[in-house]
Amino acid sequence: MSEPLLSVRGLEARYGAAQILFGLDLELNAGEVVALMGRNGAGKSTTMKSIMGLVDRRQGRITFRGRDISHARPHEIARAGLGYAPEDRRIFSDLTVMENLEVGRQPPRIGLDGAPMTPWTPDRLFALFPNLAEAGDRAAGRMSGGEQQMLTVARTLMGNPYAILLDEPSEGVAPIIVEQMADMILSLKKTGVAILLSEQNLPFAALVSDRVYVLEKGEIRYSGAMRALEQDEEARRLYLEV
Amino acid sequence: MSLSGILVQMLNGLASASTLFLLASGLSLIFGVTRIVNFAHGSLFMLGAYIAWSLTERMSGALGFWAAMGLSALAVGAIGAAIEMLLLRRIYRAPELFQLLATFALTLVVRDAVLGVWGSEDLLGPRAPGLSGSVEILGRRFPQYDLALIVIGPLVLALVWLLLRRTRWGALVRAATQDREMVGALGVNQSLLFTSVFALGAALAGLGGALQLPREPASAGLDLAAIGDAFVVVVVGGMGSLPGAFVAALLIAEIKALCIALGTWSLPWGGTISFPKFTLVAEFLVMAIVLVVRPWGLMGKPQAAVRTGAPPETPLAPADATTRIIGFATLGALAALPLIVGVGSYALVLSIDIFIGVLFAVSLHFVMGPGGMHSFGHAAYFGLGAYASGLLLKSAGLPMELALVMSILGGALGAFVFGWFCVRLSGVYFAMLTLAFGQIVWSVVFQWDEVTGGSNGVIGVWPAPWLAAKQTYYYLALACCVAGVLLLRRILFSPFGYALRATRDSVLRSDAIGIDVQRIQWIAFIVAGAVCGLAGGLFAFSKGSISPETISVGRSIDGLVMVLLGGVETLSGPIVGAAAFLFLQDSIARHIEYWRAMLGLLILVLVLAFPDGIVGAVRKRLGKGSQQT
Structure with a gap:
């Protein structure tokens, strides 16, 4: 197997005096959807923020496409082709939907296979997220939670990333939106984008993911194929059930 | 006073509103994105006036005059960019007060630099070629140049508005106003964005100062007067709101103009009331009223918590x-x-x-x-x-x-x-x-x-x-x-x-x-x-x-410097700070001509090197974990 797209070794993170992550190892390969599961407070969001360079006090070695990004600044990481769609969405509520997309836009990239990638455009994204198409000139803050969640993903895609850190997209949105999210992730996967998906919703994660890491108290307690976790009742009871 | 007199004063107010708006819009823009209240904004305004004076000395004719105005704005913009890169960039994460103190220190440095380069005498600017005459309005003479200013203000508002609403840069700026960390995570280099915003804000202030030159001589006291006005306008209009700054500039300039137009009145129960005397206090009264009724300004929004905050203060402990x-x-x-x-x-x-x-x-x-x-x-x-x-x-x-x-x-x-x-x-x-x-x-x-x-x-x-x-x-x-x-x-x-x-x-x-x-x-x-x-x-x-x-206001600022010099997180801080400040002021002021600049540089060094103040720095050096007082 070739080098993973994203590789994390010995990741530690602290907020003030509190240590949140204790030496995490994880990998994301090209074209793969990997779920990062665990209960509330297990460290899923912190893992993503740390990879993105949004946590000041972090240690460990993170490489993306073979390049060391352990000390890179967030905008450098985003420009290397690693996208981030945060859990709390953080859309720019005063800007219109189109302007939100514009902020996320980055120049087209060369694909992992060496051929030019088809860059994401608002039109291509509207095909993926039909709800957004009608809302183009509306202030983003006036959209429903589900629409805002889609905008968050769409905005990240405008950067033409090779991989996305997708933090709990199913949280707090209607079941119908969760279904759309699942469709969206599967179509994204077909375009070759790799996704690290943080989730608490096992059926949803199981539907879209190839592999899974389970986090508890800042450490990885389980890793393997998604299928295996689905069949491992003991592991599910230990790490996921509330 | 006659109706025509009031009208001319109102027009005069419109002209003043234009330069006031240029000044305030830059301040508002900078605050919106960087969350820094730029105390040195008045100094940039003043620099604009002085640079314009020097340029108009060398460049004549209508073309030369307007080119000089533009070049002054560009020069001040470049100075702003330099300030952002050398100083502000290092203190974005510092507590709000330190940012204020650092930019205040800049005003001290700039003022002495201005005195050193241009001398202490007021410099009378030229009249704008082609606009040096006056027009007759209802039988009263009104300067042509002021008419031009009345047009320039809204014009600049429109341009900046278009820049913010119709360009990618504008979208980035508005996004950063809301959540600058997220903008960074989307691949935008915040440093460049902040520098460009600061440069634009500074250029607007410089343009305001330059355009004011034909109406008012360049003097070393312009900075504090300008920053006072700019603060009031921005706060009344709402921090970060450009149209708000425009409305507030109009409101305040017109109220001042009205005070002048009303003149002195005799009161029925004896005595007189002199409205022109209210000009100094009018704007602050307006601000006080607006802040009490609408604490976030006329067109501003209630301020959301800023995402990147400074760490909480260590609790005080009784003296050991x-x-x-x-x-x-x-x-x-x-x-x-x-x-x-x-x-x-x-x-x-x-x-x-x-x-x-x-x-x-x-x-x-x-x-x-x-x-x-x-x-x-x-x-x-x-x-x-x-x-x-x-x-x-x-x-x-x-x-x-x-x-x-x-x-x-x-x-x-x-x-x-x-x-x-x-x-x-x-x-x-x-x-x-x-x-x-x-x-x-x-x-x-x-x-x-x-x-x-x-x-x-x-x-x-x-x-x-x-x-x-x-x-x-x-x-x-x-x-x-x-x-x-x-x-x-x-x-x-x-x-x-x-x-x-x-x-x-x-x-x-x-x-x-x-x-x-x-x-x-x-x-x-x-x-x-x-x-x-x-x-x-x-x-x-x-x-x-x-x-x-x-x-x-100088004494209020001295107090802030004393407290911050000593360190705000300790009880002994203000005591040490006051003693150090007054001793230094006394010893430096008596021996050095440019003691203000020295003080300013000292503050800058302190802010950059010891963000905890003297006492805080000593304590850190001694390796004490908890704060004692």
Whole structure:
């Protein structure tokens, strides 16, 4: 197997005096959807923020496409082709939907296979997220939670990333939106984008993911194929059930 | 006054509104994105005027004149970019107060640089070629240039508006105003964005200054006047709102124009009322009213919590043995000082100044540090104390001892009234409203000749005979200083003090556990005002005279510098800071021509090297984990 797209070794993170992550190892390969599961407070969001360079006090070695990004600044990481769609969405509520997309836009990239990638455009994204198409000139803050969640993903895609850190997209949105999210992730996967998906919703994660890491108290307690976790009742009871 | 006269004054107001808007829009833009309140914005305005003066000296003709205006704006923009890259970039994550202090230090440096390059005389600018005449409006002459200004203001508003609404850069700026970290995570280099915003804001200020040149000579006092106006406009309009800044600039310029147009009126019950005198105070009154009714300004939005905040303050701890020993030793040395240096020594005079300064700084620190309320108008209570003493002694014939006691009441009363308004606000708005009240007090004192003596002030304010000797007054000042410091310390470690610190750390949580936040803050404000008033009273009797300078914004800033110099997180900070500041001011000011610039550079070095202040830095060096006082 070739080098993973994203590789994390010995990741530690602290907020003030509190240590949140204790030496995490994880990998994301090209074209793969990997779920990062665990209960509330297990460290899923912190893992993503740390990879993105949004946590000041972090240690460990993170490489993306073979390049060391352990000390890179967030905008450098985003420009290397690693996208981030945060859990709390953080859309720019005063800007219109189109302007939100514009902020996320980055120049087209060369694909992992060496051929030019088809860059994401608002039109291509509207095909993926039909709800957004009608809302183009509306202030983003006036959209429903589900629409805002889609905008968050769409905005990240405008950067033409090779991989996305997708933090709990199913949280707090209607079941119908969760279904759309699942469709969206599967179509994204077909375009070759790799996704690290943080989730608490096992059926949803199981539907879209190839592999899974389970986090508890800042450490990885389980890793393997998604299928295996689905069949491992003991592991599910230990790490996921509330 | 005739209708035509009023109309011409109103047009004049429109012209003033244009330069005011240019100035304020830049400040607003910079605050929106960087969350830095750029105190040096008035200095950039002033630089614009001076650079334009130099350029118009060399470039003639209509083309030359307008090119000079544009080049001045570009030059100031470049200076702004340099300031952002060399200084501000390092302090974006520092506490708000340090940012204010750093940009304030810049004003000191810039002012001395201007004096060094252009000299201290006012420089009269040329008239705009082709627009030097006037037009006749309803039988009155109105300068053509002012008509041009009336057009330029809205034009620039439209251009900046288009830039923000129709370009990618504009979308990035507006996005960063809301969540700059997320903008970074989307691949936008924040450093470049911030530098460009700062450069644009500076260029707008520079353009405003340059365009003002044909109407008003370039002078070294422009900076503070401009920053006062700009703050008011931005706060009235709403921080970060460009249309708000425009509306507010119009409103304030027109109210001022109206005051001038109305002139002096006789009152039916005798006496006269002179409206032109209100111009100084009018804008601050407008600001005070707007902030109370709409705390976030006319067109602003309630401020959301900023995402990247500074770490919380370490809790205060009672003095440990070492601190106590140092305290008692210092006190012993001070008590023995008159015996050592001799009765007529200058050291006693300087020490009295320092005791007064310490009292002033400690009272300011009380609201600023443990109270978390950043007062930019603390000189008001100092001045009220001084004037209460002086006027009661001279006009009401009170004995000096009683007059001095009344200074406490004077400061407290002022804080009682102003505090009621101020505690309804927080953060930058609180700072601006306290500044406004400070300016109102100053304006009233400055213009109410009959009572306060106007700019002449009150003279002959001497202590009672038994206190008149320098060493006796020295002991009085020392006693008051120690009493004030100990009182405030005692309060901070009382249940009230805990409640006060709780309100600083979290308004919501304090509210939720039953603390009446505004009431606690109000009481703290009054206590600080009382102690500060005493400092003012001591000051009046030590100098023998008082003038409006006692209340000037400069003194408020001196207080901030003292507190921050020493360190805001410790109780000994303001004491050390005040002593260090006054000693340095005294020794540097007497030997160095450009002492303001020196002070400014010193502050910059301190802010960059020791963001915790002197005491904080010493403590960190000693490796003490917890904060002792």
